Amino acid sequence: MTKFDEATQAIRVDEGVYDVCLDPGYSIGGPLNGGYLMAVLLRAAVDASPHEHPVSTTTQFLRSPRPGPARVVVEQTKAGRTAAFARARLIQDDVPQLESLITTATLKDVEPIYAEESAVEMPAMEECVQLPDPKPESGMTLNAQMDMRFDPPTIGWLQGRPTGRPEARAYFRMAEPQDPDPYVLALAVDALPPVVFSAGQRGWAPTVDLTWHLRALPSPGWLTLLGSGRLVADGWFDEEVEVRDSAGRLVAQSRQLARVGRG
Amino acid sequence: MTKFDEATQAIRVDEGVYDVCLDPGYSIGGPLNGGYLMAVLLRAAVDASPHEHPVSTTTQFLRSPRPGPARVVVEQTKAGRTAAFARARLIQDDVPQLESLITTATLKDVEPIYAEESAVEMPAMEECVQLPDPKPESGMTLNAQMDMRFDPPTIGWLQGRPTGRPEARAYFRMAEPQDPDPYVLALAVDALPPVVFSAGQRGWAPTVDLTWHLRALPSPGWLTLLGSGRLVADGWFDEEVEVRDSAGRLVAQSRQLARVGRG
Numbered sequence: 001m002t003k004f005d006e007a008t009q010a011i012r013v014d015e016g017v018y019d020v021c022l023d024p025g026y027s028i029g030g031p032l033n034g035g036y037l038m039a040v041l042l043r044a045a046v047d048a049s050p051h052e053h054p055v056s057t058t059t060q061f062l063r064s065p066r067p068g069p070a071r072v073v074v075e076q077t078k079a080g081r082t083a084a085f086a087r088a089r090l091i092q093d094d095v096p097q098l099e100s101l102i103t104t105a106t107l108k109d110v111e112p113i114y115a116e117e118s119a120v121e122m123p124a125m126e127e128c129v130q131l132p133d134p135k136p137e138s139g140m141t142l143n144a145q146m147d148m149r150f151d152p153p154t155i156g157w158l159q160g161r162p163t164g165r166p167e168a169r170a171y172f173r174m175a176e177p178q179d180p181d182p183y184v185l186a187l188a189v190d191a192l193p194p195v196v197f198s199a200g201q202r203g204w205a206p207t208v209d210l211t212w213h214l215r216a217l218p219s220p221g222w223l224t225l226l227g228s229g230r231l232v233a234d235g236w237f238d239e240e241v242e243v244r245d246s247a248g249r250l251v252a253q254s255r256q257l258a259r260v261g262r263g
Numbered sequence: 264m265t266k267f268d269e270a271t272q273a274i275r276v277d278e279g280v281y282d283v284c285l286d287p288g289y290s291i292g293g294p295l296n297g298g299y300l301m302a303v304l305l306r307a308a309v310d311a312s313p314h315e316h317p318v319s320t321t322t323q324f325l326r327s328p329r330p331g332p333a334r335v336v337v338e339q340t341k342a343g344r345t346a347a348f349a350r351a352r353l354i355q356d357d358v359p360q361l362e363s364l365i366t367t368a369t370l371k372d373v374e375p376i377y378a379e380e381s382a383v384e385m386p387a388m389e390e391c392v393q394l395p396d397p398k399p400e401s402g403m404t405l406n407a408q409m410d411m412r413f414d415p416p417t418i419g420w421l422q423g424r425p426t427g428r429p430e431a432r433a434y435f436r437m438a439e440p441q442d443p444d445p446y447v448l449a450l451a452v453d454a455l456p457p458v459v460f461s462a463g464q465r466g467w468a469p470t471v472d473l474t475w476h477l478r479a480l481p482s483p484g485w486l487t488l489l490g491s492g493r494l495v496a497d498g499w500f501d502e503e504v505e506v507r508d509s510a511g512r513l514v515a516q517s518r519q520l521a522r523v524g525r526g
Contacts (some may be wrong), residue, residue, distance in 0.1 A: 021392045024427075055499070056472050056520050058321035059365055060348045077359050078325040082498075082522065083471055085323045085362060087350065090400075096340050099348060101364050103472050103520070105499075112496035113523075114429060136412055166377060199377045208346055209319050209366050211474040213501060213520055215494050230505075231478050231513050233375035235345075236318070238476060238516060240480045250494050253501060255317050255518060257366070257476055259345065260376075 002178045004187070007035055008036070010044035016074040018044040021240065024067035029139045031064040032254075034207045036142070036188030038063030039183040040101050041088050044072035046182075049084045051104035054182055057065055058101045058211040061228075065090060065097040107217060118244055120226050125149055131158070146191055147173050152226075157197045166237060167197035171222045173179055180218040180245065189254035192227045195239045199232055203261020212241075212254035221246025235260050265441045267450070273307035279337040281307040283353075286332035286462060291325045292402045294327040297470045298453030299405070302446040304351050304363050305336035307444075312347045313526045314367035317445055321344045322476040328353060328360040337345070352430055370480060371377065372486045381455050381507055383489050386414055388434055394418065394456075409454055417490075420460045429458035429492030443481040443508065452517035459523055462495055466524020475504075475517035484509030498523050 007023035011189060020043075026036035042054045069090040078085045083105045090098040122128075128149035134140035151169035172188050173180070180188070189212045215245035224244040229237050237260055243252035270286035283306075289299035305317045317396045333355040340348045346368045353361040355364035385391075398401035414432035417426060435451050436443070443451070456469035487507040492500050500523055506515035 026415040058364055058472075060366060061342070063350050075324070077362055085325050087362060099340055099350060099471070101321055101362060101363060103323060107499075108497050110497050112494055113426075113464065114492070114500075116428075116493040144409075150429055165379075170493070186414075200374065209321075209364070211321055212519070213518070215501070216496065229377070230516065231375055231481065232374045232377040232380040233373050236478070237377075238478070253493070253518065255474070255476070255516065 002176050004174060004176065004178060004184070006236050007212065008039045008043050008150045008183055010040060010047060012047060012074055013092070016048055016076065018072040018074070019073055020070050022065055022070050025143045026146060027141045032067065033142045033190060034061055034210060035187040037090065037098055038108065039092055039111045039186040041072055041098060042102065042183060042186055044074050045072060045086050045102040046086045046104060048074040048076055049086060049104040050079050051106050052192055053105055053107045053214055055107065055214050056103040058209065060099045060209045061207050062166045063095065065092045071073060103113065103184060109217060118242065120169065120254050122169060122224055123151055128171060131155065145175055147175050148191065150160055154198055155193070157202065162198050163202040164199060166199040166232060166239070168195050168198060169224050170191040170228040172225050173222050179220040180223055181212050185214060185218065185243060185252045188225055189241045189252055192225055192241065195227045195229045196232055196237050201232065201260050204260050205260045205261045207256050210254060210256035211250055214252055216249055218245035218251040219247045221237045265439050267437060267439065267441060267447070271302045271446055273303060273310060274337055275310060275439060279339065281335040281337070283335055285320055285330045287330055288404045288408060290404045295330065296325055296381060296405045296453060297473060298450040300328070300353065300361055302449040303451045304335055304353055304361060305329050305365065305446060307365060308349050308351045308365040309338050311339055311348065312367040312514055313342050313368050314347050315506040316368055316370045316477055317365055318368045318370065319366040320475050321472065322412050323362045323472045325362060326358065326360045328355045333360070348374050372480060374466050378513065381489060381505065383432065385432060385487055391415065391434060406437055407441055408425040410438050417461055420465065425461050425463040427453040427462060429462040429495060429502070431455040431458050431461060433488050435488050436485050442483040443486055445477050448455065448477060448515045449479065451486055451488055451516055452487055452504045455488055455504065457468065457521065458490045458492045459495055459500050464523050468521050468524045470519050470521045473517060473519035475515055477515055479512055479514045481508035
């Protein structure tokens with residue numbers, strides 16, 4: 001069991017009720033990373049489902065739970081042969097923190113009828129760069145869990161040279177060796193710096209809600225995260241992430257609605 | 264009040280409880296159209312919210328409700344100044360039919376910081392074509408509610424000439440004159456024929472879940488619906504619809520996960 005597997009564990013205490021312990025190692029400077037929290041919810045939802053794969057997950061980020069004990073309550077609304085549907089809620093101190101709808105199914109590894117190539121070309125891994133280590137006082141513990149190599153222009157904002165478009169692209173793997181699985185993908189779809197940084201909009205950019213679809217089980221190796229956005233207006237932006245596995249296959253698609261930072 | 268406004272009405276009978284009457288005029292040959300059902304849920308959710316605009320809606324299609332009386336139960340989970348969060352459920356005969364998470368906010372009409380142009384060019388309206396009228400015995404009553412003009416190659420499947428790619432594109436307006444609003448957009452994001460038809464996969468293609476984001480309030484006039492998909496595999500496909508208003512602005516973005524028809 002890896003540290004990530006342990007940090008996302010959900011212990012069944014009753015039908016549809018799970019005890020979890022939110023790990024301080026997934027903090028983005030105070031709040032915990034949304035992808036990590038989704039992975040915790042998914043552990044509980046998959047345990048409660050007759051199916052193995054979370055093919056669709058929508059999460060509303062109502063509040064920011066703090067590290068420590070919390071509870072996940074899963075309500076199975078329909079369990080069919082093709083798909084099962086559930087609502088799942090993360091609760092801390094009796095207050096709902098995250099609200100999810102999760103659809104599970106059993107994916108088989110078959111040849112696709114149609115598969116679109118990625119529209120964006122990534123530079124070779126050796127041309128990509130890592131982010132500088134965050135200052136210890138920043139509380140950014142998440143970075144140490146992941147190994148990411150960025151397409152250089154998409155983190156040009158670090159040197160005051162944003163591309164002027166919402167975008168972020170990187171190779172991704174867990175720092176502790178682990179083959180990617182649906183829980184790692186939940187982390188991956190929310191692992192990039194907000195795409196608006198590259199549009200010149202810095203500052204705290206909280207996710208309001210995020211939907212992601214698991215499209216295939218990833219092959220071992222590096223993932224590629226291709227992040228983009230189409231509209232930044234009125235304090236709102238969309239961030240879409242397409243995740244490809246080491247074989248180039250589309251394994252996850254996400255879109256989140258988030259708020260533009262204030263400074 | 265238009266026929267559509269009437270058909271989507273939600274009458275408040277108690278806190279968070281709404282009576283609705285599902286209209287047989289939105290049938291796609293037996294089941295009711297998913298976009299129509301989302302519009303009904305949204306009427307109730309917006310009424311229960313301090314905010315006016317459903318900026319994010321995810322719906323799981325558990326079952327197919329039939330025309331006639333039903334009930335919507337809205338549970339407000341957090342009402343903030345920027346956004347309010349709710350769960351909403353459509354119930355018929357005491358059985359949950361649709362399950363939704365709805366985020367509402369108040370959008371202002373301001374100049375965007377960044378707005379991506381549409382990647383796809385539509386032909387002029389006069390080069391576009393209408394679908395043939397459905398046979399009365401098909402039960403396809405939905406078509407009469409909408410006026411759609413299709414980009415011809417994307418309905419080539421009608422003559423046995425699918426393009427080989429999941430796609431569908433059309434101009435859209437309500438048949439009864441009505442300016443587009445968020446409820447019309449809910450209908451619009453699920454109004455195209457399934458994009459897999461164009462990839463050569465015909466037959467009943469049920470939506471499993473659908474997420475859409477309202478990004479701006481549409482200007483009066485025709486909408487443009489740009490539908491596409493990236494992966495058709497293992498009986499699953501994604502359908503993404505980008506909706507532009509008559510001024511070319513991005514007003515809605517959707518992605519649904521659906522099942523490939525069996526012939």
